[in-house]
Amino acid sequence: MDFNQLLESVNQNITEAVFRSDKDGLIYVNNAFVKMFGYSSDQEVLSSAISKMYKDPRDRARLITKLNADHSYENEEVVFLRKDNTEFVGLVSTIMHKDENGTVFWDGAIRDVTKEREFLDRIRHREQLLESINRNINEAIYRSENKMGIIYVNDEFVKMFGYDSAQEIMDLDPSDLYKNPTQRSEVGSEVIDKGSIENKEVEFRKKDGSTFWGYLNSITVKGVDGKVYFDGAIRNITKEKEAEQALMRHAEMQRILINLSTKYIDLPLAEVEQAINDSLRELGEFVGADRSYVFDFNLEKGICSNTYEWCGKDIKPEIQNNQNLPLEIMPELVNAHLKGNPLVVDDVEKVQKEDFKKLLKDQSIRSLMTMPMIHGNECVGFVGFDWVKMLHKATEKEIILLELFSEMLVNIRIRTQNERELHKLFSKTIEQNQRLKDFSYITSHNFRSSVANLVGLLTIIEDDPSNKEYFDMLKATALKLNLAIDAINDLLNFEKDISMLEKEEINLKEVINDIMLLNRKSATEKQIELEVDIPDDLTLRILPAYLQSILHNLITNAMKYGVTEEKRKIKICAKKESKEVLLTVADQGRGIDLERYGSKMFQLGSRFHADEESGHGMGLYMTKQQVEAINGRIEVESEINKGTTFKVYFNA
Amino acid sequence: MRDLNKILLVDDDPIFLTLAELAIKKERNKVEIFKAMNGEEAISFLKNQSVDIIFLDLNMPVMNGWEFLDVLPQIKNWGHKVYVLTSSIDPSDQRKADENPLVTSMLEKPLDRDKISSTLGV
Numbered sequence: 001m002d003f004n005q006l007l008e009s010v011n012q013n014i015t016e017a018v019f020r021s022d023k024d025g026l027i028y029v030n031n032a033f034v035k036m037f038g039y040s041s042d043q044e045v046l047s048s049a050i051s052k053m054y055k056d057p058r059d060r061a062r063l064i065t066k067l068n069a070d071h072s073y074e075n076e077e078v079v080f081l082r083k084d085n086t087e088f089v090g091l092v093s094t095i096m097h098k099d100e101n102g103t104v105f106w107d108g109a110i111r112d113v114t115k116e117r118e119f120l121d122r123i124r125h126r127e128q129l130l131e132s133i134n135r136n137i138n139e140a141i142y143r144s145e146n147k148m149g150i151i152y153v154n155d156e157f158v159k160m161f162g163y164d165s166a167q168e169i170m171d172l173d174p175s176d177l178y179k180n181p182t183q184r185s186e187v188g189s190e191v192i193d194k195g196s197i198e199n200k201e202v203e204f205r206k207k208d209g210s211t212f213w214g215y216l217n218s219i220t221v222k223g224v225d226g227k228v229y230f231d232g233a234i235r236n237i238t239k240e241k242e243a244e245q246a247l248m249r250h251a252e253m254q255r256i257l258i259n260l261s262t263k264y265i266d267l268p269l270a271e272v273e274q275a276i277n278d279s280l281r282e283l284g285e286f287v288g289a290d291r292s293y294v295f296d297f298n299l300e301k302g303i304c305s306n307t308y309e310w311c312g313k314d315i316k317p318e319i320q321n322n323q324n325l326p327l328e329i330m331p332e333l334v335n336a337h338l339k340g341n342p343l344v345v346d347d348v349e350k351v352q353k354e355d356f357k358k359l360l361k362d363q364s365i366r367s368l369m370t371m372p373m374i375h376g377n378e379c380v381g382f383v384g385f386d387w388v389k390m391l392h393k394a395t396e397k398e399i400i401l402l403e404l405f406s407e408m409l410v411n412i413r414i415r416t417q418n419e420r421e422l423h424k425l426f427s428k429t430i431e432q433n434q435r436l437k438d439f440s441y442i443t444s445h446n447f448r449s450s451v452a453n454l455v456g457l458l459t460i461i462e463d464d465p466s467n468k469e470y471f472d473m474l475k476a477t478a479l480k481l482n483l484a485i486d487a488i489n490d491l492l493n494f495e496k497d498i499s500m501l502e503k504e505e506i507n508l509k510e511v512i513n514d515i516m517l518l519n520r521k522s523a524t525e526k527q528i529e530l531e532v533d534i535p536d537d538l539t540l541r542i543l544p545a546y547l548q549s550i551l552h553n554l555i556t557n558a559m560k561y562g563v564t565e566e567k568r569k570i571k572i573c574a575k576k577e578s579k580e581v582l583l584t585v586a587d588q589g590r591g592i593d594l595e596r597y598g599s600k601m602f603q604l605g606s607r608f609h610a611d612e613e614s615g616h617g618m619g620l621y622m623t624k625q626q627v628e629a630i631n632g633r634i635e636v637e638s639e640i641n642k643g644t645t646f647k648v649y650f651n652a
Numbered sequence: 653m654r655d656l657n658k659i660l661l662v663d664d665d666p667i668f669l670t671l672a673e674l675a676i677k678k679e680r681n682k683v684e685i686f687k688a689m690n691g692e693e694a695i696s697f698l699k700n701q702s703v704d705i706i707f708l709d710l711n712m713p714v715m716n717g718w719e720f721l722d723v724l725p726q727i728k729n730w731g732h733k734v735y736v737l738t739s740s741i742d743p744s745d746q747r748k749a750d751e752n753p754l755v756t757s758m759l760e761k762p763l764d765r766d767k768i769s770s771t772l773g774v
Binding site: 441444445448449452453455456457460473476477605607608609617 | 671
């Protein structure tokens, strides 16, 4: 094969434009050249000026300079002009030759790289776009591969995870980016199984160890190299999570508030205690406190006591240590509450007063919040939360919650108190009713037995009108009936409204003397030896009629049933004992078997002595009623054949 | 019918005891009447002597009628019948009398001719 022929064939068939030129211009171009520059034939090209083919004439000058210096150049980028003046980018390479005659030629080739250039530009644009997206979006973008780990992260990724550079992350074990490192392989399997995951909530870990919640989106991509890549984006949803949690807390708080405000409305008294304990637990758990509690003030005694307490897990109760505390030991708290203000201590270490700080620290308290319970204008105590395990900064919502709870507690206590008083009144009414009923049976019984006797006696007197014995019996019966009627009058007087009567300052010794004067006759008859041991100046502020009646009953009882032939001593003593006056009436008579009769001692209609002087069973009953009506109490001590002592305690 | 001739009256009212004795003796010739001032006296009496009928008051000192009825079963051969004889109008007394198997019935004072007939027989 002819070598020139082969050369020509190559020249005519390759896509590069091939040319030869000498100092006068082009002397050879191949078909590709003609086509590349938009001419119709090689002759047309060869007759055209080379300078017209450069867009910028300085390019030509630069290339000639380069050829003169180096005799060749390679892949110089030049913008050429076609015949129709359109542009294309070409890479041109040229070598200088010299023939035996010393004539200089330049042989060269041009490759049209317009398309490649456009392609590269497109890629460059895309890269730029990607870069720009990566820089500007708030999502962390990454690419990872099973063996290589993370191979790309954007700036946001570095920022979001708190690292210094992308390289630092790529050098990591990717599991370290998860709060729970094992979660990485789980997420990986899920992406492989499904091909992608969308907005999966994952808790990630930052370089400093703190964690955050993110939405993870990821897909698998098969790379040009055949490997499987995971491309993903992470959005930090800490704010959303916080908002969601805040919303949940808000809803929870609303629920607690509604619960609090409705729970106590119709609560039976017996369940109030439990309800308060439940609320303490619920509120304590809600605010994350370790203890919640109620303290009641006793301003009169200047003390306060812990009445209810809830403790979180592993927290030591303090209720036992917080009984009857003097108010002076915590003036900060007490003064704030007496003014109606809450007390908030975010950090006990910062408390100024050393003794108050010690008091709190002794209970391991690190933060606390207390709220006064205000009834009317008076502070009756406080409710509060303690934080033991960690410091706590009080929020406005917590303060509002505590305030509401405090109001609720005050209300329930007022209601409880009212109901208790009502209940007491009710019991008293029932008791009074029963007493009246008992009384009517007793009086009716007394009347009827006397009347029955009267009828019986009158019947026998009809048969035997001259029998004096029967007349004596008639008279005794009539007198007994009269006594029964007197007893009713006493009792009815006693049942009068006690508030209508007025108290007087009465000297106890004088009253006893008066009573002894009234009973002088029987005292003399029975040769009573009376011993009175009462300070001359001992007085009582009391209803005079009641005092007289009580003393009269006890003394006449002692004279009737407490003396024997040998033992005729009655001792009356009185002395002041702190807030009471104790009066005792003691005899040395036969005594009463308290084991047998103790429970009946003060009952209506009870009688203990089988003799002529036996009464209507009203004396001690009345005495006890009278003593209790003036808020005193009565006790009895007795021993068979040793004597009986009645003790009456009056409020001084 | 067998003669019911041993009668124990238990009452703390001496006038009632006298009246009851007279009233019974007026209706019956062959009766023996014993008297006790309270439950305790009646119990000590019954320890030595059995009777045909007991007329029992309720409201008495030392040992009342109910307490007497509690102790009575401890005494062998005390007798036959107990009538509660009282002026009480307390319904709880009537109820207790109805429920007590020892009590034949509860009568209201005074003890007149009709009541003597119905308890001692005509």
